[in-house]
Amino acid sequence: MSDLLYRDDAYAREAPGRVVGYTDEGGVIVTPCLFYPTGGGQPGDSGWLEWDGKKLPIATAVKGDDGLSVLVPAEPAALPPKGAHVVQVLDWERRHRHMRIHTALHLLSVVIPLPVTGGKISAGTGRLDFMMPEPPEDRDALEAALNDLVDRDLAVSEDWITTAELDANPGLVKTLSVRPPRGGGEVRLVRIGAGAEQVDLQPCGGTHVARTGEIGALRLGRIENKGKQNRRVNIALD
Known part of the structure; x- marks a missing residue:
């Protein structure tokens, strides 16, 4: 296990940790990092810290200069002292909905095989912006294809390659607006x-479900014109 527990085990709902520092803005740094920090279109996790009978609500998490998660308190309150042993607890329902939507957006990039120019994840909804001069001809067919990939209950796994291997395979990068995470000279895929059932492989540092069947039914929302070459495609958990 590394210091990034959210990456090592996306299903960990709570975990012990130790306060290792603070930021000038009042953020708390706890290792190992259970809370996913805002990045790649995915919001930071929320939840709370518990120690010595006290509880500190956490509104979100952002990435610090050292790559660790900085926990942002939801309200002014006493912080756990440096060195304190705490229990980190996620708002699991919110995190899990982020995971479901994030994996669903990867599937959306499969059924719409066009360059992605932007994206956003929320708890239950998400969207991708595509380099798409003309709108899709058949929305119903797109929604059916998306739900077919969900229903196939495909395994979601990770792999690692070097930055040199990624540079030699630029086609792995679908998103033009987000740079793949390159920490430590390696890139997470x-x-x-x-095998023959593989439908997608791309760099990503976010949290995902273990199988596509866990996403549940999806609805294709509005397809918005965002300029001469761009269309925004919205999806939602049904």
Whole structure:
């Protein structure tokens, strides 16, 4: 296990930790990092810290200069002292909905195989912006294809390659607006499906469900014109 517990085990709902520092703005740094920090279109996790009978609500998490998560208190309150042993607890329902939507957006990039120019994840909804001069001809067919990938209950796994290997395979990068995480000279890949069943492989540092069936039914929302070359495609958990 590394200091990034959210990456090592996306299903960990709570975990012990130790306060290792603070930021000038009042953020708390706890290791190992259970809370996912805002990045790649995915919001930071919320939840709370518990120690010595006290409880500190956490509104979100952002990435610090050292790559660790900085926990942002939801309200002014006494912080746990440096060195304190705490229990980190996620708002699991919110995190899990982020995971479901994030994996669903990877599937959306499969059924719409066009360059992605932006994206956003929320708890239950999400969207991708595509380099798409003309709108799709058949929305119903797109929604059916998306839900078919969900229903196939494909395994979601990860792999790692070097930055040099990524540079030699630029086609792995679908998102033009987000740079793949390159910490430590390695890049994390998220794979959907395996072997002949593989449907997607792309760099990603976010949290995902273990199988596509866990996403549940999806609805295709509005397809918005965002300029001459761009369309925004919205999805939602049904």
